[in-house]
Amino acid sequence: MEDEYVDPKNRRRKTNITNRHHYVVNNFNTVLDMQIQEYERRFNEVTTNLLMRMNCLSPCNSFSAFNKQNLLDLAGMYPYDFNIDEKDKLKYELGHYIYNMKDDTRFANLNGVGDLAKRMVETRKHIDYPLVYRLMKLSLVLPVATASVERSFSSMKHVKTDLRNRMGDGYMNDSCICFVERDLFQQVSVEDVMQRFQKMKSRRQQL
Structure with a gap:
């Protein structure tokens, strides 16, 4: 060398x-x-802070990553899902929640937030801690929404090319949906599509 x-x-x-x-x-x-x-x-600064606060919900190692203030900051990032009164209630709910989770052996040895949410529903803890459970649902939905947005932007490169750069927003949205969900659309037969268009309005010829 x-x-x-x-x-x-x-x-x-x-x-x-x-x-x-x-x-x-x-x-x-x-x-x-x-x-x-x-x-x-x-992963810009906002996304990094969001992911770090989401990690505080992790049940791994007996909820060692739990941080009450970080979870309150996470709720503050969703102003349309948590109003001022609910944020105050969440502060007290998190205090009771963490002691209950650590003392309950049914919540030991969980692998992630998804398993934690399932176990809360099974034990009906999501009724006792509705705000914490809402925070979990938002954390579980976020990666799916982020991946869906990235898939949509990636599909635009295939749909809106140099030869099709003047298409309208409506047609482009419809084309992107067909491209992103192409596995689903492959299950639809051509005959069903023809019948659908035929029934939309009267036509001179039969499709």
Whole structure:
């Protein structure tokens, strides 16, 4: 690795760098910088704070990640789902919730927030702690919504090309839905689509 690096495209020219420098600096560090930039683009400061606060709901290691203030801040990120009175109630509800969860052996050895939410429904704890359960549902829905948005933007690259750059918003939305949910639309037969259009209005010819 300490030998001089030989450029395969021009073996006669001296590079004045070692093999270690080439593979570590020119290759490994470059790829690492690209990955860091991609992470920073996908997970900005707001998203990072949101994910860190969501982690406080995790039941792993006897709810070791639980942080009351972080969960209150998480509820503050959803102003349309928690009003001022509910935020005050959530503060007291979280205090009773964490002691109850740690003392109840039925909530031991859970793997994630999804398992915790299922166990709360099974034990009817979601009725005793409705605000905490609402916070769990929001945390579980967020990754799905984020992935759906990214899928939609990715599909736009295939739907709205240079040859179809003047389509209206309505037609583009319909086309994106067909592209994103193509597995579902593959179950619909052509005959059903033709009958659907035929029944929409009277036509001169039979489809």
